[in-house]
Amino acid sequence: MPFLLRNLILNLDEADDRLVNLLCDRFGLHPSAVLSFNLVRKGIDARKKPRIKIVCTVEFTLDDERSFWERYGGDSDLTQIPASPETVLPRLTDSRRIVIVGAGPAGLFTALRLTEYGLSPLLLERGKPVSDRVRDVQAFWSGGELDPESNVQFGEGGAGTFSDGKLTTRVKDPNIHYVLDRFVRFGAPQEILWLAKPHIGTDQLRGVVTTLRQHLETQGVTIRFQKRLTDLVVHNGRLKGAIIDGREECPCDILVLAPGHSARDTYRMLAERQLHLEPKPFAIGVRVEHPQELINRIQYGLASHPRLPPADYQLTYNNSGTGRSAYSFCMCPGGVVVASASEAGGVVTNGMSGHLRNAPFANSALVVSVGRKDFPGGGPLAGVEFQRQWERVAFRIGGGDYRAPAQNMLSFLGHPGSHPLTSSYRPGVREADLTQVLPDYVVSTLREGLVHFDRKMRGFVTGEATLTGVETRTSAPLRIVRGEDFQSVSLAGLYPAGEGAGYAGGIMSAALDGIRVADAIANSLHCSQQTAEPQ
Numbered sequence: 001m002p003f004l005l006r007n008l009i010l011n012l013d014e015a016d017d018r019l020v021n022l023l024c025d026r027f028g029l030h031p032s033a034v035l036s037f038n039l040v041r042k043g044i045d046a047r048k049k050p051r052i053k054i055v056c057t058v059e060f061t062l063d064d065e066r067s068f069w070e071r072y073g074g075d076s077d078l079t080q081i082p083a084s085p086e087t088v089l090p091r092l093t094d095s096r097r098i099v100i101v102g103a104g105p106a107g108l109f110t111a112l113r114l115t116e117y118g119l120s121p122l123l124l125e126r127g128k129p130v131s132d133r134v135r136d137v138q139a140f141w142s143g144g145e146l147d148p149e150s151n152v153q154f155g156e157g158g159a160g161t162f163s164d165g166k167l168t169t170r171v172k173d174p175n176i177h178y179v180l181d182r183f184v185r186f187g188a189p190q191e192i193l194w195l196a197k198p199h200i201g202t203d204q205l206r207g208v209v210t211t212l213r214q215h216l217e218t219q220g221v222t223i224r225f226q227k228r229l230t231d232l233v234v235h236n237g238r239l240k241g242a243i244i245d246g247r248e249e250c251p252c253d254i255l256v257l258a259p260g261h262s263a264r265d266t267y268r269m270l271a272e273r274q275l276h277l278e279p280k281p282f283a284i285g286v287r288v289e290h291p292q293e294l295i296n297r298i299q300y301g302l303a304s305h306p307r308l309p310p311a312d313y314q315l316t317y318n319n320s321g322t323g324r325s326a327y328s329f330c331m332c333p334g335g336v337v338v339a340s341a342s343e344a345g346g347v348v349t350n351g352m353s354g355h356l357r358n359a360p361f362a363n364s365a366l367v368v369s370v371g372r373k374d375f376p377g378g379g380p381l382a383g384v385e386f387q388r389q390w391e392r393v394a395f396r397i398g399g400g401d402y403r404a405p406a407q408n409m410l411s412f413l414g415h416p417g418s419h420p421l422t423s424s425y426r427p428g429v430r431e432a433d434l435t436q437v438l439p440d441y442v443v444s445t446l447r448e449g450l451v452h453f454d455r456k457m458r459g460f461v462t463g464e465a466t467l468t469g470v471e472t473r474t475s476a477p478l479r480i481v482r483g484e485d486f487q488s489v490s491l492a493g494l495y496p497a498g499e500g501a502g503y504a505g506g507i508m509s510a511a512l513d514g515i516r517v518a519d520a521i522a523n524s525l526h527c528s529q530q531t532a533e534p535q
Contacts, residue, residue: 002061002081003068004040010054012307016042019058027072035061043196044308049301052308057194091118094525097251099124099242101229102258104158105507106498106514108212110256111221112182113518119525120220122252124244126228126263127155129213130206137162141426146341146402149226152350153262153342153473156225157209160507162340164332164353165200167192169508179511186211189355197312201355229259229266232273232491239493254493256517258510259500261476262342264384266500275490276481277380280502283329283474284390285367285446286434286467287337287349288409289423292362294464295333298457310334310357313364315456317449324368324441326449329474331364333357336424337468339402346391347404349425349471361424365471366449368442383477394437394470398430405432409465413447419463429468437469476502486520495521 008022020037024030041057059081062068072078098114100107103125111123126149127133133155136147148154152162167180180192183200187208192198200208213223233241233249241251259266271277292310293303299311310333317326330350334357340350351363375382376389397405406429408419423429435443454461479502481489488494497503497510497517504510 001065001083002036002059003065004057004059004079004081006057006077008056008058009045010056012052012054012305014054016056019056023058023060027068029062033063035063039194041194041196046300046311049299052300052302052305054307089116089522090526092522092525093118094528096253096525098122098254098256098521099250099252100256100258101242102158102260102263102498102500103127103156103213103223104258104260104498104500105160105510106258106500106504106517107256108157108209108216109179109182109511109514110258110497110518111216112212113515114522115216115219115221117518117522119522120222121256122250123216123221123223124227124229124242124250125156125223125225127151128225130156130161130210133161134206140402141339143401143427146344148342148344149228151342152338152340153260156213157205158260158510159262159340159350159473160510161205161209162202162338162350162352163205163507164330164335164351164357165202165205165355166330166506167198167200167508169506169512171509171512173512175512175515176508178515179508182212183208186215199353199355201357202352203354229257229269231269232494234273234491237492239491252493254495254521256495256497256514256521257480257501258496258498258514260498261500262473263500264343264388267381267384267478270480271380273491275488275494277478278481279372279375279380279383280476280479281369281371282383282477283327283365283367283369284387284438284442284470284472285326285365286438286469287351287363287425287471288366288465288467289337289361289363290460290462290465292334292360294459294462295362298459310362312362313457315449315453315460317445317452319445319448322441322445324445326366326368326445328453329365329367329471331362333362334359335363336361336426337363339404339426340473341391341402343388343391345395346388347394347398347402347470348391348473349404349468350473359424361422363424365474366446366467367471367474368445368449370439370442374439374441380478387472387477390437390439390470391472397432397437401427403428403430404468405430405434405437406466406468407432407434408463409450409461409467410463412467413450413461421466422464423466423468425468429466434467434469475505476500478502485524486517
C-alpha cells in the first residue's frame with residue numbers, strides 16, 4: 001500500500017531529485033528500500049522572503065510496509081493511501097440521440113465522458129476550429145474586423161483557449177485527477193499533475209484541444225463547426241430537436257447546452273422560449289498590468305530565480321458598510337491583456353499567458369461584485385444588458401475602433417502629475433478617465449481596494465501600473481436553472497452545463513460540470529435500459 005508524505009522541504013538551490021534522499025534521511029531508510037517514488041504536489045512557501053522554500057508531497061512504496069508503518073505511523077505528515085479500485089463505467093447501448101452544444105471545456109468533457117460509456121453524441125460549435133480561430137483573433141488584434149462568430153469567446157476550446165490555461169479550482173471533486181490526467185494524455189505537460197497551481201498556457205492548450213477533438217472523432221463523435229443553435233423543437237413539454245442557423249432541424253432526445261458565458265443570443269432565445277432563467281451576480285472592473293519583476297520582488301523578495309515561477313497574487317477587499325467586494329481575478333503572470341469582444345460596438349478585456357509566462361508584464365482583473373440591484377430593468381437578461389451598457393461606453397471612450405480606455409494607476413487614484421501608460425493590449429489603448437467607463441460604486445470600491453491591496457503587497461500601488469477597461473465577462477450573468485437530475489426544470493431532455501449555464505467558473509470547474517452532466521445522462525439511460533430488460 002503506498003504512503004503519502006507531506007512537507008518535504010527543498011531550498012531554491014536543491015533540485016527535485018534531492019527528494020528521495022530527504023525521505024531516506026527523515027526515516028533512516030536505505031535508498032534500495034524505496035521501491036517506487038513519485039512527486040505528487042509542489043508549491044511555494046514565500047512567507048520568509050527572500051528565503052523561499054519549495055514544499056513537496058511525495059508518494060512512495062517500500063519493501064517492508066508493515067514495520068515502517070508500525071514505527072512511523074504517528075507522523076502527522078505521513079498517511080497510507082488505501083487501494084481504490086479503478087472505476088469501470090458501464091457500456092451503454094441506447095438509440096436516443098444526444099446533441100452537445102458548445103465545444104468549450106464543459107462540452108468537450110461531456111462528450112469525452114459519454115464516449116467512455118460507449119455513446120457517440122453529435123457536438124455542435126458555433127465558432128471555428130482552433131487553427132482558423134487563432135487567425136481570426138490575430139487579425140482582429142492587428143486592427144481588422146471583429147468576427148462575431150470567431151473570436152476570443154466563440155470557437156473550439158471556448159474562452160479558455162485564449163487565457164492562461166489555469167486548472168485551479170475551489171471545487172472539491174473526485175474527478176479533478178481525471179481531468180488533469182486526460183489533459184496530460186492529450187498533450188499537456190506532466191507537471192500539471194503535481195503543481196499546486198497547475199496551468200497549461202494558451203499556446204499549449206490550443207494543441208491539447210485539437211488532440212482532444214481528434215480523439216473524440218476516433219470514438220465516433222461527429223463534430224460540426226460554424227453551426228449555431230437558434231431554437232429548440234419542443235413537443236408536449238419535452239425536447240425533440242434543435243434548430244441550427246434558423247433553418248436546419250436536428251432531431252435529438254437529449255441536448256447538453258454548454259454555450260459559454262457570452263452566448264447572449266442563446267440566452268435571449270431561451271428567455272423567449274420561457275425557460276426558467278435567473279439573473280446571477282458577477283463582477284466588473286478593469287485589467288491591471290505591472291512589470292513582472294516588480295510583482296516578483298513584492299512576493300519573493302527576488303527579481304527572478306530559475307527555480308521560481310513568475311509570481312502571482314490573489315487579493316480581496318470587502319467594504320462591510322456597502323457590502324461591496326473588490327478582488328483580483330484570473331491573474332496572468334508574464335502575460336498580456338487581450339481584446340475579447342464578441343459583439344460589434346463593445347470593448348471587453350481579458351488576460352492571457354503562454355506556458356512559459358515569460359512576457360515582461362503581469363496582469364490581473366481587478367473587479368467589483370455586482371448583482372440584481374445594480375442591473376437596469378428586470379428579467380433574467382438584466383445582467384446581460386448591464387454588461388453591454390458598460391462595454392459600449394468603453395468602446396465610445398476608447399475611440400470607437402476597439403482601442404481600450406486606459407489610465408495610469410496613480411492617475412486613477414487622483415495623484416497629480418503626468419504618469420505614463422504601459423499596456424500590452426492590442427489593438428491599442430487610448431488614455432482616458434476610467435471613472436467615465438465604470439459605475440460610481442465600482443470606481444469607489446476599486447479605489448478603496450487598491451489602498452488595501454497596497455497594505456498587503458507593499459509597492460502594488462505604483463506609477464508603473466496601468467489600468468485598462470473594461471472587464472465584464474468574469475462569469476455568466478444568469479443561470480439556466482436545472483434540477484437535481486441536471487435537467488432544466490422547464491424542459492425535459494435539456495441539460496444545462498458549464499460556465500455559460502451558470503454552474504462553473506473556469507476551465508477546471510467547467511470540465512468537472514460537464515463530467516457530472518454526462519454521468520447524470522448515462523445514469524438515466526442505464527436505469528431506463530435496466531427497466532426495459534425483461535425480468
